[in-house]
Amino acid sequence: MLSTLLSAVAFGVVLASIIAIAAMGFTIQFGLTNVLNLSYGGVMTIGGYAAYLAVAHGISAWYGLVLGAAAGAVATLAIGHGLLRRFAARGTKVFEMMMVTLGLGLVIDYTLQAISRNNISQFTVLQSAPLHLGPVTLTPTQVIITAIGLAIFIGLEALLRLTRIGKALRAMASDPSLARACGIKTSRIVVFTWLLSGALCGLAGVVYIINAQSIGYTTGELFLPLVIAAAILGGAGSPSGAVLAALLMGIVTQVFSAYGNASYSTAAGFGILVIVLLTRPSAVLSKGENEELALS
Structure with missing residues (x-):
């Protein structure tokens, strides 16, 4: 019983590391632009496929992490700065913009489906003998994934709190109009935000497929709800x-999966979200009440 619990917690931490990488990018993007970008899952898949193609052509999977992040950054910049900014200039509101991103996500998914011919591709790289840490068994790759998540969090916090561009980003997220009045070049901050969040999104897609050992055209979309x-x-x-x-979500979903059925794990994660929405709705809905889109 105890060994099952400890193993579930350990696997939950690994899953949480992947969720956290993607969620950090998503929350920065949403917090600054006020766009609930539902094409984010599609960009995760793009990052994963970039790494998969790199490995297929003989490039190391670790370099694939960089290529996946770069692919995510380019794709997100094209979506946000190239397309969504044009919709915002025409007066598109928050809910309408969310529908636009939903459509973009579907376009990405079905384009990838056509290219991949609806195949699930195996990504069995960086696999090695497992590590036995008492009752817990993890692979070195899973330990590295957890370390990557922690390193990104520390680096991102340092960027936001200790650098000029990080402080400008936080100022613009708090009050875009005041930030412009203070002389902050908001257009550059928005571009930087798209690139940063997109890089984290693409990177999350790569670490996810490394852990799952497979990739398909719906990979990112299936993971997006947890993000x-x-x-x-x-x-x-x-x-x-x-x-x-x-x-919290990573551990809860893995514990439910260990003691119940794997199909219950996602439901458990959303159960937490429902509880928070019921008990503290203002804490999670106040951002959506702001109709200003900060895309330029």
């Missing part, structure tokens, strides 16, 4: 909140 739930639970624009929420 959105963690970002909302943690609070818009709060990477630390997203990490804590990801940790």
